[in-house]
Amino acid sequence: MKKILVTEDLVLYYRTSRGPVRAVDHVNLWVEDGSSLAVVGESGCGKSSMAYAILRILPRNVHSYSGKIIFDGVNLMDLTDEEMRSKIRWRKISMVFQGAMNTLNPVIKVGDQIIEPLLIHAGYKKEEALREAREAVKNVGLPEYVLDRYPHELSGGMKQRAVIAMALLMKPRLVILDEPTSALDVLTQANIMNLLKDLKERERLSYIFITHDLALASELADYVAVMYAGKIAEIGSAETIYKNPRHPYTQKLIGSVPTLRSEKVLEFIPGAPPDLVNPPEGCRFHLRCPFAKDICKRREPPLIKVDNDHVACWLYGGE
Amino acid sequence: MLALWGRVSVEPAIVLRVENLRTWFPVKTGLFKPVSYVKAVDGVSFSIHRGEALAIVGESGCGKTTLGRTTLRVLEPISGKIYFHEKEITHSREEELKEFRRKTAMIFQDPYSSLNPAFNVYRILEEPLIINGIRKKEERTELIYKALEEVKLNPVELFASKYPHMLSGGQRQRVAIARALILKPEYVVADEPVSMLDASVRAEILYLLNELKNRHQIAFMYITHDLATAKYLCKRTAIMYAGKIVEVGPTKEIISNPRHPYTKALIEALPDPDPSNRFRRIKVVPGEPPNLLNPPPGCRFSPRCPYAKDICREREPELEEGPPGHYTACFLKDEI
Numbered sequence: 001m002k003k004i005l006v007t008e009d010l011v012l013y014y015r016t017s018r019g020p021v022r023a024v025d026h027v028n029l030w031v032e033d034g035s036s037l038a039v040v041g042e043s044g045c046g047k048s049s050m051a052y053a054i055l056r057i058l059p060r061n062v063h064s065y066s067g068k069i070i071f072d073g074v075n076l077m078d079l080t081d082e083e084m085r086s087k088i089r090w091r092k093i094s095m096v097f098q099g100a101m102n103t104l105n106p107v108i109k110v111g112d113q114i115i116e117p118l119l120i121h122a123g124y125k126k127e128e129a130l131r132e133a134r135e136a137v138k139n140v141g142l143p144e145y146v147l148d149r150y151p152h153e154l155s156g157g158m159k160q161r162a163v164i165a166m167a168l169l170m171k172p173r174l175v176i177l178d179e180p181t182s183a184l185d186v187l188t189q190a191n192i193m194n195l196l197k198d199l200k201e202r203e204r205l206s207y208i209f210i211t212h213d214l215a216l217a218s219e220l221a222d223y224v225a226v227m228y229a230g231k232i233a234e235i236g237s238a239e240t241i242y243k244n245p246r247h248p249y250t251q252k253l254i255g256s257v258p259t260l261r262s263e264k265v266l267e268f269i270p271g272a273p274p275d276l277v278n279p280p281e282g283c284r285f286h287l288r289c290p291f292a293k294d295i296c297k298r299r300e301p302p303l304i305k306v307d308n309d310h311v312a313c314w315l316y317g318g319e
Numbered sequence: 320m321l322a323l324w325g326r327v328s329v330e331p332a333i334v335l336r337v338e339n340l341r342t343w344f345p346v347k348t349g350l351f352k353p354v355s356y357v358k359a360v361d362g363v364s365f366s367i368h369r370g371e372a373l374a375i376v377g378e379s380g381c382g383k384t385t386l387g388r389t390t391l392r393v394l395e396p397i398s399g400k401i402y403f404h405e406k407e408i409t410h411s412r413e414e415e416l417k418e419f420r421r422k423t424a425m426i427f428q429d430p431y432s433s434l435n436p437a438f439n440v441y442r443i444l445e446e447p448l449i450i451n452g453i454r455k456k457e458e459r460t461e462l463i464y465k466a467l468e469e470v471k472l473n474p475v476e477l478f479a480s481k482y483p484h485m486l487s488g489g490q491r492q493r494v495a496i497a498r499a500l501i502l503k504p505e506y507v508v509a510d511e512p513v514s515m516l517d518a519s520v521r522a523e524i525l526y527l528l529n530e531l532k533n534r535h536q537i538a539f540m541y542i543t544h545d546l547a548t549a550k551y552l553c554k555r556t557a558i559m560y561a562g563k564i565v566e567v568g569p570t571k572e573i574i575s576n577p578r579h580p581y582t583k584a585l586i587e588a589l590p591d592p593d594p595s596n597r598f599r600r601i602k603v604v605p606g607e608p609p610n611l612l613n614p615p616p617g618c619r620f621s622p623r624c625p626y627a628k629d630i631c632r633e634r635e636p637e638l639e640e641g642p643p644g645h646y647t648a649c650f651l652k653d654e655i
Contacts, residue, residue, distance in 0.1 A: 186585060215547075219596045258545075268520060268521070
């Protein structure tokens with residue numbers, strides 16, 4: 001299958017008084033066209049930073065930002081900021097931010113906020129834009145009247161749908177979803193997951209779905225990338241990651257998820273993820289890894305292909 | 320008779336019991352309008368035995384935190400009764416509650432905001448000891464080190480000297496647990512104690528809570544939105560919806576044989592990690608939980624319930640026992 005997005009050695013370090021924070025550290029991942037890649041990892045592993053790096057929405061304290069981001073054959077790193085803004089962001093790749101429903105401006109009607117990308121990026125007149133917006137909200141299962149409402153008049157689920165409508169307004173090919181349901185109730189979350197599945201089929205979208213919740217990730221993921229301490233530990237099909245994970249971190253992480261329908265003894269990983277200012281030498285997981293060998297302490301494992309999947313672990317060769 | 324004797328002797332004592340508890344918050348809607356009430360907890364009854372953990376499971380805004388706080392008399396109910404060791408404390412004044420306060424404790428959700436950042440761990444754990452009049456410094460130090468040992472923060476001297484910002488989320492939550500348990504409470508409310516923690520440390524904290532509950536035979540209320548974690552800690556679970564308990568019974572049974580339509584919808588919506596999930600569509604109920612200022616008449620779930628009949632909109636269902644120990648508040652529980 002065609003890959004719609006490939007990152008090669010993507011790096012995003014932040015500058016702090018203690019030294020650079022290696023939030024995204026030589027990340028290689030890819031998204032097959034029309035499929036969804038779930039990026040899972042614990043808080044602070046760099047998964048949101050990775051999304052910001054792809055869209056080039058960077059804070060001021062960037063220490064280094066490099067690598068290749070190949071979208072549809074074009075290296076986004078070669079584009080100017082203006083080209084990123086006018087040609088890529090929102091038009092080709094859009095994003096639903098974490099807690100986005102709470103970032104709606106409380107004193108502006110929802111409709112006027114939804115059409116903003118059309119006014120800014122596509123030069124629409126307000127009337128035309130509102131016509132488009134009516135279609136867009138219907139598409140996410142909302143009644144038209146929400147356009148005339150203020151955010152506080154809508155429930156959490158409705159606001160989240162409005163934000164998704166906004167992300168889809170310019171018919172992007174790839175949508176980055178950063179914890180799109182984290183502030184919602186279980187039943188509302190289930191509603192939104194159904195919607196995201198429908199939209200993916202109907203609009204032939206590709207997703208990058210960022211979440212810390214492995215059970216939720218399985219609702220959407222065709223492929224899963226597991227991040228640990230700024231790096232990809234393992235990337236593979238959902239079947240491999242959930243049924244036969246290879247990386248010891250993935251194994252433990254899957255083992256730590258409580259399940260409702262089956263009995264299992266929960267696992268946990270002693271210790272805490274490393275400080276990204278001063279990560280350990282060698283494999284970043286070796287201090288917590290039950291299988292760590294000598295080489296794991298000295299050299300960083302490359303991401304190597306095993307069968308149809310990829311894993312960064314010395315247990316699977318790579319020398 | 321002998322058999323009856325046996326049964327009575329194995330049943331541990333009831334530590335906390337509440338009857339028809341109502342905690343309403345007054346809201347003024349206008350200068351000359353009558354005060355209306357947010358009915359956060361509206362007619363809840365249950366009891367918790369020594370060494371038992373009861374899970375209160377529900378979505379945000381269903382009143383589960385209010386319920387937990389009311390049982391600790393952090394909030395005062397407007398009606399109903401709270402008994403602690405069969406002594407009524409519903410409206411006791413603060414000076415009468417001294418002993419109750421010492422024998423109860425709470426663990427909060429967010430270990431990043433529940434610990435004073437200006438205090439080191441020693442000082443954080445010393446606070447409840449000072450308040451409860453343990454005057455001798457050596458005695459306090461001994462209790463603090465023992466509490467740290469119990470939550471496995473070794474070496475204890477090292478951890479006692481640290482400040483919260485030097486600890487990871489899991490370590491902070493251990494400190495919060497140590498603080499809650501340092502006075503050997505008999506009843507502990509844990510409000511979402513693991514929901515802010517990462518997956519890899521969550522299980523560790525659940526195991527620790529379970530171990531401490533068993534060792535000290537604590538009566539434990541575990542408030543959560545996550546039925547899957549409740550399964551690992553609590554033999555019994557109560558499902559709350561819009562201020563009421565709609566179903567209560569053995570946790571495993573509620574999961575495998577839910578009888579209330581709300582519980583059914585909740586379980587359907589909770590995914591297990593399974594790659595085939597992406598091919599399914601979750602059966603969802605429409606709508607949102609009701610406004611607790613003005614809940615619907617009859618069963619509070621009836622506006623969203625796919626099975627609702629006329630009776631559901633007219634009368635409120637009571638909790639009734641079906642399978643032994645499994646109570647459901649639904650008129651249609653035997654039909655659906």
